[in-house]
Amino acid sequence: MFILPFFKNPDQVKSWTIHEWERLFQLARAGRLMGTIAFFLREKELMDYVPEKGKWMLESAQVKAERGRRQSLWEAECLRRAIFGKDLSEKIRGNQIPLVLLKGAAYQIADLPWGRGRISVDVDVLTPISALPHVEAALTVAGWIPQKKSEYDEHFYRDWMHEIPPMVHLDRKTTLDLHHTILPRTGRLTVNADFLFQEIVRIQDNLYVLSPRDMLLHCAVHLFQDGELDNSARDLIDLGTMFQYFSEKDHDFWEQLLERAQLLNLTRPLCHAVIFCRELLGTRFPDSFLREIQKFQGGIITRNLMKFLVPLAIEPEISGEETRRAALARFLLYVRSHFLRMPLRILIPHLWAKYRQRRKERRKKAQQQEI
Secondary structure, three states, rough: OOHHHHHHHHHHHHHHHHHHHHHHHHHHHHHHOOHHHHHHOOOOOOOHHHHHHHHHHHHHHHHHHHHHHHHHHHHHHHHHHHHHHHOOOHHHHHHOOOOOEHHHHHHHOOHHHOOOOOOEEEEEEEHHHHHHHHHHHHHOOOOOEEEEOHHHHHHHHHHHHOEOEEEEOOOEEEOOEEEEEOOOOOOOOOOHHHHHHHHEEEEEEEEEEHHHHHHHHHHHHHHOOOOOOOOOOHHHHHHHHHHHHHHHHHHHHHHHHHHHHHHHHHHHHHHHHHHHHHHHHHHHHOOOHHHHHHHOOOOOHHHHHHHHHHHHHHOOOOOOOOOHHHHHHHHHHHHHHHHHHHHHHHHHHHHHHHHHHHHHHHHHHHEEEEE
């Protein structure tokens, strides 16, 4: 491990060699963390210890991150205009549809510390399920079209998942994920989205973000339930910063966070977030909060398995240097995420359908190559 220990104890860089700095930058690129590290080193007043060439690389990463931030904010503005623009029907504008930005776009539009230096690949938005037809129609008129999906994929997204199929803008090629809740409807854990909308925070006209508690819980859900581990180190670092930042802003944050997790049925992802932020990042928590959260750790087998797998899977690795242990850990966590998303009666037919679909696509591709 290298990246997470750096964030846990940044003062170690004072005695680093050039080779250790090179390793940090290589892994940071792999984990999409260069911009984050640039801001982190400046915040900790450690830039004087960075080699000259490294400073140029960090400055470049900051410029790239700023360009990505402006693009993300522009996409949010385009969404707002698409849904609430003057050319749309009174029916849509009169409904007062809440458009809630999620993840990277939310962090950046709200100017939160963990959004600085971050490069977001796509834009994630939450809107009520009752508003989906109106919102999807308005976005289509504005140039966002669904990615090509099979009939089965359409059924998978629209009947079982927490979002509709991804949409891509015809001109800008940006991807939009339109959610109506934050967990699949078929999952072992589900969230009543009405509770989320009750506490959304207005940022500007018709654009909102989740409340601090819900924002943190959604990040924990994304990391420990979704099974997407490409940027998992970044997500854990975000969580560690959120715990510290929100608790400093609100003295009642810890008690309210646990109450909120219980209401939303998200105590297990929160428990994982606490365990691994504490273990891997050194995040501090009140003793009273730790005593309460221990009640939701789950069985000893699950607890020990996660403690073994997550540290192996979460650390970024350079292409070609992946270890078998880390690859196995990521695979097992990916399998776990599928069991959490669907019961076996749905999961087994789903895996069979996806296998047949991929086999058909490979045959079609092979035939095209022969021609």
